Amino acid sequence: MSRNSVQWRQRPQLPSTHYADPSIYSDPDLFEQEREKIFKKVWWLAVHESELPTPGDFRTYRHPGDAQLVIVRGEDMKIRTFLNICPHRGNLLVYTPSGNSKNLVCIFHQWAFNGKGDCVDIPREKAGYQQRVCRNDVALKEVRTEIGYGGFVWVNLDDNAPGLAGEIGGALDSMLPELEAEPMETLWYYQARLKTNFKLIHDTNSEFYHDYLHIYNRITGMLKPDSGYFQRKYTAFPGGHASVGSMNVSYESYKSSGRGQLGWPKLAPNGWKLVDLFPCITFNLRTSVLRIDSYIPLAPDDVIYEFRLLGLKSDTPEIRRQREKDSAVIWGPFGRNLHEDLLASSGQGMAMAKGSETMYVLQAREEDLTIHDEVGMRHYLVEWSRRMGRSSADPYASERVAARAA
């Protein structure tokens, strides 16, 4: 029987860990708090070191904490990150997403900075500033940077945050042999701007019950009793991270798979491992290619989805082509699965937009932590609630209490 408004908005008779208040996906105030309490505090995967192979190479990164960054490989081969802003008049220092330059030179007044962030030139320095300001008095603002887990470059705006290893904990341990087997190289990087909440897209990597959305995954896994699909288990780690165990994907079952026999060092043939990191990074190693999802949330209903594909630095052109072909079957802008994932999470964004009359969102499947268990999302929201100081099932409880007291 259909529901009236009161019934529709009724809290589920479930533990509060097993459903979410829909406002966490649409409320602008909560989003601003996420920016302050989460985005500015955690380590973000910004680029891969292969994107800056030689001294002088740089890459820009739009940090979710609302900062423009530039990542530079110095003459000493060390990778450092700086705010992408000239300390003179606040102009953007680097305009292009990548490049190579001995120094970063601001177009506005030609102030120049080396790969350590030192100011190395101020045109007509003494004529204008005499002894009051000199190049040693100014420098770029450095942002904490660590390299790890397969050569990825991680950044953190918080000078006092724990180190990267402390935040990741053991979440990536199950994939480390594959990530560190050989030097990797970024093959694809592209963005997709989507009208939805970043947590909703991350959910599509945190639960596999939605394989009903993907005929590809049903044919190559769910419907194959010997694939180990239903034996895949979630492991939850402190900090809201979770990993999913491997399986044996039956690629040949899907016509038009176009896949070769290519694999990945130390990964079982046709294997597939996945790790979700809080708040929105996914390592997805599927047989022959590593896919990295990361997100740049701009507003509660607006997100830049960053998609990276990695192969091995030692790949021949033929192997690289096969990795791209393998990936393109299901991933990329034309991939069978990714298009379906993004349709669904964008549909959630449309249906649950602010002002809509939205029910509580269920995350209540329990199947002994196996693949259709929704523990991944539940575990994520426990960490979200801890960092936000609010329950994801009842985010306004403290305001209600305060209003009653008043």
Place this chain on the structure above:
Amino acid sequence: MTQTVDRRELEELVYETCARLDEKDLQGFLGLCDPAFAYKVSAYAPEVRREMTWLDRDRAEIEEFFGMLPKHNTDRNPLSRHAQVTRVRMDAARQRAEVTSTVQIFRTQLDGGATELFAVGRYLDTISLQAGTPRLLARHVKLDTRDLGWGTHLPL
């Protein structure tokens, strides 16, 4: 055939491929293609200074690919392709022509009818001239647009 007639026939072939794809007439599109047809979509990523190949299929693979499309969940909003042939290079010895077109692809919402620009780029076509009937031998869609939102299952 004169050079003028040749060029017009080639232009008509390019435009007809757009029309067939706009109609989602994938079999009709394949009917304009050579048995050795190959299809590729790529874009250059300035972030990583590398060409990304997002689709790379031969005729058999693309036929299977089309066959599976009805079984997938997919965006139903129609795409319309606006191509303009800009260059034709004949290779009489090999009975081929290299035809370059600029292309803009629009997406129109089924709900409400708003149209938005989906992608811009170029068709780099190789056309077989054998047996007097132009047939598309290879199409490389070289996109300038890299942000395609939620993407599409359809060839561009």
